[in-house]
Amino acid sequence: MSRLIFETMANPPSNRCGYMWPPDHEVGNYPDNQSCCWRPALSDADRCAWHSDPNKTDKKTIATLQESRPDPAIRDQTNPGAELLGGAVLAGCEIRDSISLFRVLFQGADLSGAYLTDADLQETDLSDANLTDAHLVFADLTNADLIGADLSGAYLYNSDLIGADLIGVDLSGAYLTDADLTNADLSGADLSGATLPRTDLSDADLRGADLTEATLYKADLRGADLTDADLADADLTDADLTDADLTDADLTNASLSNTAASANLERANLTRTDLFDAHLRGAEFYAAVTTDTQINEGTEFGDHYVSDQGTISHAESQQARWCARTVEQVAEDNALPDTAREAFLTRKRLKRREARDEGKRGTWIHLTVSELLMGYGESFKRVLISAVVVIGTATLLYPWLGVRPTGEDSAKLTYPALTPDAPIQFATELVDTLLTAGYFSVLTFTTLGFGDLRPVGFGRVIATAEAGFGVTLFALFVFVLGRRATR
Numbered sequence: 001m002s003r004l005i006f007e008t009m010a011n012p013p014s015n016r017c018g019y020m021w022p023p024d025h026e027v028g029n030y031p032d033n034q035s036c037c038w039r040p041a042l043s044d045a046d047r048c049a050w051h052s053d054p055n056k057t058d059k060k061t062i063a064t065l066q067e068s069r070p071d072p073a074i075r076d077q078t079n080p081g082a083e084l085l086g087g088a089v090l091a092g093c094e095i096r097d098s099i100s101l102f103r104v105l106f107q108g109a110d111l112s113g114a115y116l117t118d119a120d121l122q123e124t125d126l127s128d129a130n131l132t133d134a135h136l137v138f139a140d141l142t143n144a145d146l147i148g149a150d151l152s153g154a155y156l157y158n159s160d161l162i163g164a165d166l167i168g169v170d171l172s173g174a175y176l177t178d179a180d181l182t183n184a185d186l187s188g189a190d191l192s193g194a195t196l197p198r199t200d201l202s203d204a205d206l207r208g209a210d211l212t213e214a215t216l217y218k219a220d221l222r223g224a225d226l227t228d229a230d231l232a233d234a235d236l237t238d239a240d241l242t243d244a245d246l247t248d249a250d251l252t253n254a255s256l257s258n259t260a261a262s263a264n265l266e267r268a269n270l271t272r273t274d275l276f277d278a279h280l281r282g283a284e285f286y287a288a289v290t291t292d293t294q295i296n297e298g299t300e301f302g303d304h305y306v307s308d309q310g311t312i313s314h315a316e317s318q319q320a321r322w323c324a325r326t327v328e329q330v331a332e333d334n335a336l337p338d339t340a341r342e343a344f345l346t347r348k349r350l351k352r353r354e355a356r357d358e359g360k361r362g363t364w365i366h367l368t369v370s371e372l373l374m375g376y377g378e379s380f381k382r383v384l385i386s387a388v389v390v391i392g393t394a395t396l397l398y399p400w401l402g403v404r405p406t407g408e409d410s411a412k413l414t415y416p417a418l419t420p421d422a423p424i425q426f427a428t429e430l431v432d433t434l435l436t437a438g439y440f441s442v443l444t445f446t447t448l449g450f451g452d453l454r455p456v457g458f459g460r461v462i463a464t465a466e467a468g469f470g471v472t473l474f475a476l477f478v479f480v481l482g483r484r485a486t487r
């Protein structure tokens with residue numbers, strides 16, 4: 001520090017400020033000695049322009065602040081820091097960009113509610129400073145030291161915090177819209193309820209940071225380290241989390257997507273990440289690491305590209321299928337059969353769509369039949385409906401194509417002729433015919449064949465086909481049963 005201004009002394013003359021920094025100095029502490037402010041005291045206060053209480057003087061102006069500063073040439077040569085201004089009191093003061101604060105030592109300064117809009121605070125030491133509700137819009141805080149500073153409720157829109165040291169800083173409720181925090185160290189920082197839409201946090205260190213209820217809409221978190229971070233109830237809609245590390249992070253009830261946009265989690269590390277009740281509909285997480293990822297029934301996953309509308313590329317389809325497979329795996333690990341089933345169906349439908357778009361007719365037919373008959377082996381209902389359709393269709397066909405009771409001269413089963421004069425007799429005969437045909441159809445389907453009725457003519461073709469369907473659908477029924485039991 002500049003020896004022109006500071007001297008270590010116990011009793012400063014009365015016309016000097018005499019503020020001692022650090023105020024509670026003890027032998028052995030850093031820095032190794034206490035410095036006394038040698039700036040002239042203001043005429044209406046016992047401290048200098050920087051150290052006097054703004055409420056007790058009318059002379060704290062930009063002019064008096066400037067006058068008590070050393071020559072810029074001297075500031076340039078001083079190390080560490082351009083000027084020692086520790087413990088300065090600028091609460092509520094309007095500084096803006098009128099004074100260069102580049103490289104100044106502002107440790108423990110009271111800058112609460114100060115107007116530092118557009119201020120040059122590059123490399124400035126603001127450790128332990130009080131910056132609550134400070135106006136730092138468009139301020140340049142590149143590589144600033146903010147360790148232990150209180151920035152709660154501070155206005156940091158569009159500010160530049162590249163490489164800033166923000167370890168353990170209180171930024172709760174701060175406004176950081178469009179701020180640049182690239183490479184900033186925010187480990188253990190309190191960002192709860194902070195407003196961070198479109199904020200650039202790429203490669204930022206956010207280990208153990210508290211981001212509960214933070215707004216991170218469209219935030220750039222590429223490569224950010226969010227290990228152990230608390231992101232419960234955070235809004236991460238449309239955020240870019242490519243390559244981000246979310247190991248052990250808590251994303252309970254976090255929103256990663258809405259109807260219009262969703263977050264990108266490509267190649268993100270989701271090891272042991274808590275995704276309980278998180279909204280991930282449509283979120284991309286291709287090639288993400290999902291070892292021991294925690295999900296529950298309330299976790300919402302996407303099923304994008306499942307509808308047959310529009311076209312998707314082969315690569316998109318492959319990635320979507322990869323995601324569905326991952327969800328299936330994670331759901332199985334978390335004992336959530338319904339989620340696993342949904343993801344499995346998504347994967348199969350994507351494959352069917354892919355087969356259709358790429359003209360793989362055989363695969364497409366196979367998958368379509370599988371979907372219709374049994375919902376890819378997942379649906380009892382589909383199998384039962386298929387059985388009812390087969391039995392019903394055959395029932396309607398038999399009186400027309402040929403079934404007759406066993407025995408000599410017995411008449412073929414036929415639909416009764418429509419007799420408008422005797423509607424009741426017609427109805428009775430029709431019901432009778434359908435009951436007999438239905439009885440034969442069920443016997444054929446189940447391949448019981450009591451022998452009291454037998455198919456004739458083209459009826460034999462239908463009966464053979466029905467018996468074939470019957471055996472197949474029974475087998476499918478057992479298959480679906482076994483499949484579901486093992487989920």
Ligand SMILES: [Zn+2]
Pocket residue numbers: 017018019037038039047048049050051
């Ligand atoms: Zn002073």
